[in-house]
Amino acid sequence: MEALRKSVRMKKDIKKNWFVYLLAIPVLVWFFVFCYGPMWGVLIAFKDYKPLLGFSESHWVGMKHFMDFFQGPYFWRTVKNTLMLNFWSIAFGFTAPILLALLLNEIKDGKFKKTVQTITYMPHFISLVVVCGMIHIFTADEGVVTQVLQFITGKDYTSLLGYSDFFRPIYTFSGIWQNVGWECIIYLAAMSSIDSSLYEAAEMDGIGRIQKMWHITLPSIRPVIIILFIFAVGGLMAHGYEKIILLYNPLTYDTSDIVASYVYRRGLREASLSYSTAVGLFSSVVNFVLLWVTNRIARRTSEVSLW
Amino acid sequence: MRLRTSIRNRAFDVTIYAILTLLTLICLYPILHILLASLSDPVRLVAHNGILYKTLGFTVNGYKLVFRDNSLLVGYWNTIVYVGLGTLVNMIMTILGAFVLSRRELYFKNHIMVVITITMFFGGGLIPWFLLMKDIGMYNNLWAMILPVALNTWNMIILRTGFQSIPYELEEAATIDGASHLRILLNVILPLSKATLAVIFLYYLVGNWNSWFNAMVLLQDRDKFPLQLLLKEILVANDTSASTMGSAGGVVIDSAGSATAYRELVKYCTIVVSTLPILLVYPFLQKYFVKGVYVGSIKG
Numbered sequence: 345m346e347a348l349r350k351s352v353r354m355k356k357d358i359k360k361n362w363f364v365y366l367l368a369i370p371v372l373v374w375f376f377v378f379c380y381g382p383m384w385g386v387l388i389a390f391k392d393y394k395p396l397l398g399f400s401e402s403h404w405v406g407m408k409h410f411m412d413f414f415q416g417p418y419f420w421r422t423v424k425n426t427l428m429l430n431f432w433s434i435a436f437g438f439t440a441p442i443l444l445a446l447l448l449n450e451i452k453d454g455k456f457k458k459t460v461q462t463i464t465y466m467p468h469f470i471s472l473v474v475v476c477g478m479i480h481i482f483t484a485d486e487g488v489v490t491q492v493l494q495f496i497t498g499k500d501y502t503s504l505l506g507y508s509d510f511f512r513p514i515y516t517f518s519g520i521w522q523n524v525g526w527e528c529i530i531y532l533a534a535m536s537s538i539d540s541s542l543y544e545a546a547e548m549d550g551i552g553r554i555q556k557m558w559h560i561t562l563p564s565i566r567p568v569i570i571i572l573f574i575f576a577v578g579g580l581m582a583h584g585y586e587k588i589i590l591l592y593n594p595l596t597y598d599t600s601d602i603v604a605s606y607v608y609r610r611g612l613r614e615a616s617l618s619y620s621t622a623v624g625l626f627s628s629v630v631n632f633v634l635l636w637v638t639n640r641i642a643r644r645t646s647e648v649s650l651w
Numbered sequence: 652m653r654l655r656t657s658i659r660n661r662a663f664d665v666t667i668y669a670i671l672t673l674l675t676l677i678c679l680y681p682i683l684h685i686l687l688a689s690l691s692d693p694v695r696l697v698a699h700n701g702i703l704y705k706t707l708g709f710t711v712n713g714y715k716l717v718f719r720d721n722s723l724l725v726g727y728w729n730t731i732v733y734v735g736l737g738t739l740v741n742m743i744m745t746i747l748g749a750f751v752l753s754r755r756e757l758y759f760k761n762h763i764m765v766v767i768t769i770t771m772f773f774g775g776g777l778i779p780w781f782l783l784m785k786d787i788g789m790y791n792n793l794w795a796m797i798l799p800v801a802l803n804t805w806n807m808i809i810l811r812t813g814f815q816s817i818p819y820e821l822e823e824a825a826t827i828d829g830a831s832h833l834r835i836l837l838n839v840i841l842p843l844s845k846a847t848l849a850v851i852f853l854y855y856l857v858g859n860w861n862s863w864f865n866a867m868v869l870l871q872d873r874d875k876f877p878l879q880l881l882l883k884e885i886l887v888a889n890d891t892s893a894s895t896m897g898s899a900g901g902v903v904i905d906s907a908g909s910a911t912a913y914r915e916l917v918k919y920c921t922i923v924v925s926t927l928p929i930l931l932v933y934p935f936l937q938k939y940f941v942k943g944v945y946v947g948s949i950k951g
Contacts, residue, residue, distance in 0.1 A: 354758050363832045364754050368763065371748040374802055375766060381783045382775025388782075444674070450667050460671050462934060464678045469933045470926050471861040473879045477886025477922060478681055481915075488684065491701055521678060529941055553663055586864050590887050604777075611778040612868055624776030632772060 389622035402618075409622035418606060426602040426627075430580045432516040438576055440520045442569065445531035446557050464525025476590035479518050480505065505591060508599040515591060515600075530572070534565040566646070574642050578635030603627045682930070689713055689919035693912035713920035716913065722873065723881060723921065730878040733796040734859045741855040742848075744802045749810035750836055755819070771804050784869060795869040796862065796877065803858075806851040813847035814840055849939050860929070878925055885921050 358365055389409060391402045413419055444464070451457045467475070482489040483504035490501050504510045542560050551559070585604035592600035601609075603623065611620030684703050688696055692708030699707055717723060751757065752764065774780075780799075789795040817840060825835050841848065863879035870876060933940075 357756060357758055361754075361756060361832065364751055364757060367747045367832075368751040368757075371744060371751065371802065372763065372766070374744065374798075375770060377783075377787070378799055378801075379770040379774065381787075382779040383773060384775070385779030385783055386775045388779065447667050447671055450664070451671070456668070456671075460675050462937065463675045465937065465940075466682065466930060466933070467678060469857070469929050470682075471863075471879055471882075473861070473863050473883045473886065474922055474926050477882060477918065478685065480887055481685075481918060482681065486697070486700075488702065495701075521681070525678065553660070590883065607777055612781060617778055617782065621776060621778040624778060628774065628776060635772070 386621060386625055388618050389625045391618055393618040393621075395617070405618075409619045410626060412619060413623050413626065418601075421598065422601055422603045422606045422623075425599060426580070426583055426604075428599070429512060429515065429602055430576075430583060432512045433519065433583075434573075434576055436516050437519050437523070438573065440524045441527035442531055442565075444524055445528040445535060445565075446561060448528065448532060449535045449561060450553065450557075461525060461529075464528075466525070467522045468526040470522070472586060473590065475518065475522055476587060479514060479591060483510075483514060505593065506595045508596040511592070511596045511600040515587070519587075530568060531565055534568045535561055538564045570642050570646055574635070574638050577638045578631070580631065580634055685919050685922050689916070689923045691916075693916035694909050697912045697915060713913070713916035714924070716917050717920045717924055722876075723878070723924075725874055726876055726878040726881040727925075729875060730860065733793070733862075733877055734856060737797045737800065737859040738852065738855045740797055740801050741803070741806075741859070742852060745807050745810055745851060745855075746836075746841070746848075748802065748807045749814050750840065752807075752811045753814035753840075767804055767807075781868060789869055791869065791871040791875070793870075793875055795865060796859075799865060800858070800862070803855070806854060810844070810847055810851055813844045817843050846942060850942055853936060853939055882921065882925055886918055 385399075388399065388402070390404060390406060391399075392405045392408075393399070393402045448457055448460065451460075470478075481487055484490065485502050487504075490504055493504070494501055501507070504514060538561065542564075543556060546556050546560060583602055583604060585602070585608050588600060588602060588605040589608060592605065604627065607620045607624045607627070610616045610623070680702075687703045687706050690706045690709055690711065690713075691699075691703075692710055693713070695707040748767075752760065752767075754760070757763075775783075784790065784795065784799060789799065821839055821843075822835055825839050830838070861879060863877065863883055866875075866877050866880045867883070870880070
């Protein structure tokens with residue numbers, strides 16, 4: 345009876361507000377085609393997909409592709425590289441904007457502060473392709489960075505992107521260059537809302553400026569830091585491949601090839617469609633678990649969480 | 652005692668100013684280097700060691716070569732089309748989605764939210780996505796630059812939050828006056844959400860301008876390539892087409908050595924040509940972007 349009444353009410357509402365329901369259609373269609381379509385296609389990870397046979401005719405092979413990946417030589421290399429690259433990104437890339445915000449927060453001269461901010465934002469507006477092009481230029485045989493490094497170490501280097509030891513530093517520090525100014529905005533915003541009486545009270549007690557940073561400023565922006573940290577750790581395995589494939593080459597695969605770039609290369613360059621789908625599925629499952637676990641830990645320890 | 656503190660304070664300030672000045676210069680230098688190098692004599696540039704602080708000689712030949720290269724201009728035009736059309740589609744879809752989800756009376760609203768939220772955490776991955784794109788005819792089709800990225804869930808949720816913050820009484824009053832849903836959307840909701848709309852408009856604009864990966868995997872014909880994909884070929888794959896490098900068109904390239912030098916020069920000029928327009932307008936748009944970071948952070 346209740347269900348019937350509900351369906352009558354619904355029909356009445358659809359009749360009255362048909363326009364709103366009509367507007368929902370293109371959006372829902374888009375989600376089903378472009379987001380759910382590929383999710384269904386993920387089943388080819390359990391098949392031996394042959395484009396000529398098509399989706400339904402290809403044979404089921406169960407976990408074969410997953411086993412191939414776990415037992416093959418690329419499993420450890422790609423997982424290790426993904427973890428290491430993220431470790432670098434979090435250790436340096438995550439802390440750099442916090443440090444910059446702390447420094448900028450000490451500046452009372454509005455003009456200087458604004459100039460610094462405007463200039464440090466600038467690299468954020470250069471497209472990724474151009475940024476990577478600039479990296480290629482600066483780290484080439486005769487590039488400025490290569491020359492500076494030669495000057496400092498006294499050693500001779502050819503193009504730096506050819507050394508696997510340099511891949512992570514180049515990747516991380518160019519990332520900092522690109523994003524540090526931009527990412528510090530959010531911390532500065534959080535800092536600007538700190539109650540100034542806290543600082544005044546600290547001054548009365550004769551507390552130094554570095555101590556004020558440590559005991560007042562940092563704890564006040566802790567929730568923001570934690571949320572962004574959850575994102576950083578939660579997105580670990582989903583680490584983007586665009587910048588990787590613009591910078592890596594076979595010489596550096598042993599440090600530069602992460603799971604996502606491996607999926608791209610095996611899947612689209614070498615057409616191992618089922619196998620690379622399996623690898624991709626593995627990484628998105630791990631990623632979801634990571635996000636869930638970090639979120640849980642954050643909620644337990646600091647009562648800040650995404651959901 | 653007070654003097655001691657003030658000296659310490661002063662020293663602290665000076666240190667911070669020094670560090671920040673240094674960081675700013677480091678941030679600025681790569682951009683400056685590219686700009687100076689693009690105007691330098693290429694042969695002297697190749698021979699030069701170390702930091703550039705002024706142009707070495709002066710020439711605009713690099714720029715002449717860049718503008719003589721038709722493919723780059725075609726790429727520029729394609730990008731303008733993709734960015735224009737793509738951003739328009741983005742805005743329409745995002746407004747539709749946000750409007751529908753901000754309706755109070757909507758049935759299935761929670762179901763739709765679940766359907767949408769799931770996509771923020773799960774996806775099919777690159778390969779199933781690619782196969783699907785081929786199946787639905789996106790391969791080598793210019794709509795491949797527009798439809799697959801027609802909507803960004805995050806932006807839609809930001810806009811919905813914006814719509815929901817509009818006092819309901821305003822809509823009620825409009826309904827009593829006999830306004831239709833479309834009128835309410837166009838005359839009440841959109842004008843009151845200008846700031847949020849500007850923010851997501853800019854996000855889409857920049858995203859579309861920077862996009863290259865979908866073009867690389869989905870587009871085949873060079874005359875459909877967006878600027879960023881051509882830039883990738885020139886800057887990352889060391890693949891400046893031979894036609895650009897010839898001596899045709901009045902720019903004299905005298906020897907093989909200077910041909911290599913010119914190839915380098917063209918890279919610098921290409922970067923400037925493709926990036927300068929954005930760097931010049933961005934200070935004016937900066938406040939919107941900054942606002943966008945706040946809007947996004949409230950949501951997050």
